[in-house]
Amino acid sequence: MSLIKHFSGPLQDVVSVLVYQRSTERPLVTFLVVCDEGDKVCLPREEVKISKIRPKDISNSPSSSFWRRDVCFSEVAKGLARQLVVDDVSNPQLIQLTRVFVSDKDGHYQHMVFAVQVEQPFSIQTTPDSSSQNRRRKLTLTELQDLPTDQLERRNILDLALHVADCIDKSIMGALMREVGVSKLWECVDKSKMTSYEALLRAPSYNQDGINILYEEFVRSSYPHSTLSFSDVRDLFTHLGWKDNERRIFRAFDKDKCGELSVEDFFYGMAAVDPKTNHGQGPAEIRCRCIFRYYDENNDDQMDRPEVEAMVRDIENIHARDTSDNIIQERIKEAFEIFGVPDESQVPLVNFLSAVGNLKFRGTSVLLRTVTSPILHLTFSLRHPDRKRPSTTDHISASHKLSKLCKGGQSEDRCSSNNNSSSNSQQEMDTTPPCTKAVDHETPMVISSNSQASIPLSEGAFQSQESGGVYSLAQHTVKVRRSGQIIDIHRLLDMERAGEVSDTGLDTDETNDQHTDLRSPTERVKLPNARHRLINRFQSYEAFDNKSLSNEMVSALRFFEQEKKNKPALNWGEVDMVKLGQYIISLCSGVKERFETEPRLLRLSAPCYILGDLHGNYRDLVCFEKGLWRVGPQLTPANFLFLGDYVDRGAYGIEVVSYLFAQKLLAPTKFFLLRGNHEVRDIQQAFTFHRECLEKFGERLGQSVWEAVNTVFDCMPLAAIVDERIFCIHGGIPKLEGDLNELNKIPCPLPNPEAQSTTAWQMMWNDPITAEEYNDDTEKELEINQGFAYNIKRQTALVFNRAAFANFLKKFGLTHVVRAHEVKQAGFEIQQGGQLMTVFSSSHYCGGSNEAACILLHNYLIRVIRIDTT
Numbered sequence: 001m002s003l004i005k006h007f008s009g010p011l012q013d014v015v016s017v018l019v020y021q022r023s024t025e026r027p028l029v030t031f032l033v034v035c036d037e038g039d040k041v042c043l044p045r046e047e048v049k050i051s052k053i054r055p056k057d058i059s060n061s062p063s064s065s066f067w068r069r070d071v072c073f074s075e076v077a078k079g080l081a082r083q084l085v086v087d088d089v090s091n092p093q094l095i096q097l098t099r100v101f102v103s104d105k106d107g108h109y110q111h112m113v114f115a116v117q118v119e120q121p122f123s124i125q126t127t128p129d130s131s132s133q134n135r136r137r138k139l140t141l142t143e144l145q146d147l148p149t150d151q152l153e154r155r156n157i158l159d160l161a162l163h164v165a166d167c168i169d170k171s172i173m174g175a176l177m178r179e180v181g182v183s184k185l186w187e188c189v190d191k192s193k194m195t196s197y198e199a200l201l202r203a204p205s206y207n208q209d210g211i212n213i214l215y216e217e218f219v220r221s222s223y224p225h226s227t228l229s230f231s232d233v234r235d236l237f238t239h240l241g242w243k244d245n246e247r248r249i250f251r252a253f254d255k256d257k258c259g260e261l262s263v264e265d266f267f268y269g270m271a272a273v274d275p276k277t278n279h280g281q282g283p284a285e286i287r288c289r290c291i292f293r294y295y296d297e298n299n300d301d302q303m304d305r306p307e308v309e310a311m312v313r314d315i316e317n318i319h320a321r322d323t324s325d326n327i328i329q330e331r332i333k334e335a336f337e338i339f340g341v342p343d344e345s346q347v348p349l350v351n352f353l354s355a356v357g358n359l360k361f362r363g364t365s366v367l368l369r370t371v372t373s374p375i376l377h378l379t380f381s382l383r384h385p386d387r388k389r390p391s392t393t394d395h396i397s398a399s400h401k402l403s404k405l406c407k408g409g410q411s412e413d414r415c416s417s418n419n420n421s422s423s424n425s426q427q428e429m430d431t432t433p434p435c436t437k438a439v440d441h442e443t444p445m446v447i448s449s450n451s452q453a454s455i456p457l458s459e460g461a462f463q464s465q466e467s468g469g470v471y472s473l474a475q476h477t478v479k480v481r482r483s484g485q486i487i488d489i490h491r492l493l494d495m496e497r498a499g500e501v502s503d504t505g506l507d508t509d510e511t512n513d514q515h516t517d518l519r520s521p522t523e524r525v526k527l528p529n530a531r532h533r534l535i536n537r538f539q540s541y542e543a544f545d546n547k548s549l550s551n552e553m554v555s556a557l558r559f560f561e562q563e564k565k566n567k568p569a570l571n572w573g574e575v576d577m578v579k580l581g582q583y584i585i586s587l588c589s590g591v592k593e594r595f596e597t598e599p600r601l602l603r604l605s606a607p608c609y610i611l612g613d614l615h616g617n618y619r620d621l622v623c624f625e626k627g628l629w630r631v632g633p634q635l636t637p638a639n640f641l642f643l644g645d646y647v648d649r650g651a652y653g654i655e656v657v658s659y660l661f662a663q664k665l666l667a668p669t670k671f672f673l674l675r676g677n678h679e680v681r682d683i684q685q686a687f688t689f690h691r692e693c694l695e696k697f698g699e700r701l702g703q704s705v706w707e708a709v710n711t712v713f714d715c716m717p718l719a720a721i722v723d724e725r726i727f728c729i730h731g732g733i734p735k736l737e738g739d740l741n742e743l744n745k746i747p748c749p750l751p752n753p754e755a756q757s758t759t760a761w762q763m764m765w766n767d768p769i770t771a772e773e774y775n776d777d778t779e780k781e782l783e784i785n786q787g788f789a790y791n792i793k794r795q796t797a798l799v800f801n802r803a804a805f806a807n808f809l810k811k812f813g814l815t816h817v818v819r820a821h822e823v824k825q826a827g828f829e830i831q832q833g834g835q836l837m838t839v840f841s842s843s844h845y846c847g848g849s850n851e852a853a854c855i856l857l858h859n860y861l862i863r864v865i866r867i868d869t870t
Helices: 073-082 130-134 141-146 156-166 196-202 208-222 230-239 246-253 263-273 281-295 305-318 325-338 349-357 374-383 492-497 529-544 549-561 577-596 618-628 653-666 681-686 689-697 699-713 740-745 758-765 776-784 802-812
Strands: 013-022 029-035 045-048 051-053 066-068 093-103 107-118 136-140 176-180 302-304 346-348 441-444 476-480 486-491 601-604 608-611 639-642 671-673 719-722 726-729 788-790 798-800 816-819 828-831 836-839 852-858 861-868
Touching: 013 073, 013 156, 029 141, 029 156, 045 073, 073 107, 093 156, 093 208, 107 156, 136 141, 141 156, 156 176, 196 263, 196 281, 208 230, 208 263, 208 374, 230 246, 246 263, 246 281, 263 281, 263 374, 281 305, 281 349, 302 305, 305 325, 346 349, 486 492, 549 577, 549 653, 577 653, 577 689, 577 699, 601 639, 601 740, 618 653, 618 852, 618 861, 653 671, 653 689, 653 699, 681 689, 681 699, 689 699, 776 788, 798 802, 802 816, 836 852, 836 861
Parallel strands: 013 107, 093 176, 601 719, 608 639, 639 671, 726 816, 816 836
Antiparallel strands: 013 029, 013 045, 029 136, 051 066, 093 107, 302 346, 441 861, 476 486, 608 852, 719 726, 788 798, 828 836, 852 861
16 A cells, blocks of 8 residues: 555545654654655655535535535544554644635645654564555654755655654644635735735736636645645646746746745746736736746846846847847846946846836846746646647747737838739738628538528527537627627626626536546546536636737737728738737647647538638638628637638738637637648748748748747648538548548647658648549559549649549548639539539639638538628
C-alpha cells in the first residue's frame, strides 16, 4: 500500500501523519517522513471518502444537501502510523486543519495533519514493496532544517515539525487552522476603495464564472495542499506559452519569495499576464513588479546587466525592431541612464518602478503576456479533458486593445493592394451593400412538393439533432437593430438579481451532483453537469463580451471595412500594424486550441451553409455575412462550413483569416473551417499570402504572423459529413481503402500534408476528370486504379471518374458530395447526375467575371445561393 496517495478523482478529505520519537538525549526529537517519486520529503497521507447526501425529510432545494463525514479521523491517522513503524503509537493529536472550499455551494474538503508519538526508538515497518520501504527516512529536526526548500514537498512540513518540537512537553499541542476560498478575493468592493490588487483582478473583465474556472484550476493543481509548488504549475505555464521559462514565470508570481504560490499569488499573477489587462494605474505597478522578478534571475531585487539586456532584447523583438548587437548595446546604455545607474552595475527595483511609472522607460506593456486569456485556455482544457493542452514557444506576447491601435499622427498606408502581377489582379472593391439574387437552383435529396423559393430557417431546421437532447436556457438576451447590429447585451442572471425577471434557475446547482470532480484534465472522462454549465456560461459571456479578443478583432475589421474621413474602405488607415500583427498572433494561438479539439472528419447537421474558395476576397466575405449571418453566427439558426482556400490571389488574405478565426472562437459549434490546398506554406510562398504578410507587417513580424496563421492551418479538419449523407471536402474524393473513420487517424498537426498523408493531400487536390483529359493512356490508368488517375493539370494528386465517384458514395452510404477547388463562372457547377456540386465563393477571381455562390442544406434540399457583389 502506498503511503503517499496522490489525488485520484472525486473530492475527498485527506489525513496526513507526522510520526515522531522523543529522546532524553540529543537529538531530542526524530521524525519519520517519506519521499515521493521525485525524492521530495512528504508526510504520509491517505484519502478518506466523503459523500454528498440529501435526507428524504429535507426539502429539495440545493442548499439542503450536505457532506457526510462519519469517520473517526484520529483512528485513520493511527492506522496510517502503524503502517510506518513496528512499535506502538500514541493517540494522534491534531496539529493542523485546512479547509479548502471548492465553491459556495459545493462545500469543501479537509486536510488534517496529526502528530503521532512513538515511545521507543522506532523501527520502520517492512513492506513487500522494497522501493516503498526505501523511501522512508528518519530525520532529526536539524537535518530537516538543513534540507533545501526545494527538497520539501511543502515548506509547511518544517513549520509543523517546529510546532511539534516547541509543544513536545505539553499535553495538548494545539492545531493550526486555515481556510482557503475564493469568496474574499471576489467580494463586491467599492471602486473608489479598491486596492491595486483588487483593481488588477478586475482589469481583464473577469466575471464570476471565469473566476470559478480559475479557482478550480488552483484547487485541482494544489490538492491536497493550500499552496502551489513549482511542479504543480509547471505544465500549465508551459501550455500558456512559457516553455523553457517556467521557473521565471513562477518567480514572477511568487511575490513573497517563499517558493510556493498562495491562491492570491496565483490569481493576481494570472490577471497580470492576461492580454486584456491594461498596463496603467494600479495594475501597472503590480505588473511591473512581476516583470522585474521575471528578469531578476538571482532574485536579489537588483537587475544586473545581463538581466537588463534580456529585457531590452525581448522588448525589441516583440516590436519587431532591429536587434543587432550594436543597436541592443545602445538601448541598454540608454536604459541604464534612464534607471539612474550610469555605471551599468545593478538596477534596484525602486529605480525600475520609478522610470516606468514616470513614462521614461517605455515598452514594458508588451512584456509578460500570455498569447490568450488564461481563463479561455483553462476553459478549453475543461471542455476537452482528453486532449493534450497545446503549448507555444513564444514566452512573451503582447496584446493591446484594438480600439487603441490608431496612432496620433499621419502614417503611410500600409494596406494598399499587394497584387502586383497581372495574373493575380483583382477588381477594385467598393462598399455597395450586398443583396441576394433569386435562389433558383435546387438539387433535391428527397423529392419534396413544398419546396420554397426563399431561404427557410424554421421548418425542420434541426432534423438531425441528437435524439433525446435536453434544451437549456441561454445565458444572455440581446437587442438587435433593423440593420442586424447587436446593440444591447444583458446576462439573464444579472437581470434576475436586479428583479427584472423572476426565476431563471441559472444560479443553482444540479440537485443530482454527487461530488465535485477535481481530477486533472488527462484523468477526467466526463465533467459533472454543474461544471458543464459553468463552462457554457463563460463561453456565452465571452461570445457577447465586446472586450473579448475575438469581438475586438471583429470590431477592428469593421473599421478596416468602412470608409471614413481620410481613410478609404478596405484600408487600415492609421492603425499601428505592429500591434495589429501581435494581436493576430494571439488570436491564432486561441483558435489553434479549438481546432486541435476537432476530429479530422467533422459530423454536422442541417441547416448548414457551405462556402467555397474565398482567396483573400474580404469584400465578398462581408457580402456573405450581410446576406446570411447578419446578426452573427451565434444568433443564426444554422451551421456554417467553409471548404478552404482562404488566402492567396486576393489582397486581403490576412483579413479573411482573422475574421474567420475570430468567428470560430465566438461560435465554435456553429463555424467550421476545412483546410484547402492553399493552406500550405509552399503554395503560399509560390503565390501571394506570404508576401502579403511581409508587406503589411514588415519582414520580421510579417514572418511571425504568417507562421502563426499556418500553425492554425496545420490543425484544421479536412472533411465533413452533413446529416450522415453529404460529404464535404475542398478538393475531391480520395482513394480510400478503409472506412471513413480512417480519416480521423490523419496526424494533427499536419505541417507537410504531401509527405505526411497521401489521403489528406488527395482530399485537398483531387478533381473530377473532364472530357478534355480523356485519352488512351488516361483511360488505361483509370481502369487499372479503380477509376483514379494522375492529375496532369495539377501535376499532383489524382483525378477520378464517374465509376470511382459512384463506388465512393455506395461504399460509405452517401448521397452527394460538395466540393470547392475550381473557379466556376456562375459560382457553382453540378455534375455526376446532380450528386457532385462544386461551389466557388470569390467573385471576379483573378480579374475575371465569375460570380460567388454558396450552398444551403436544409429541409432535405440542396439549394444554391448566388450573392450579388456588384
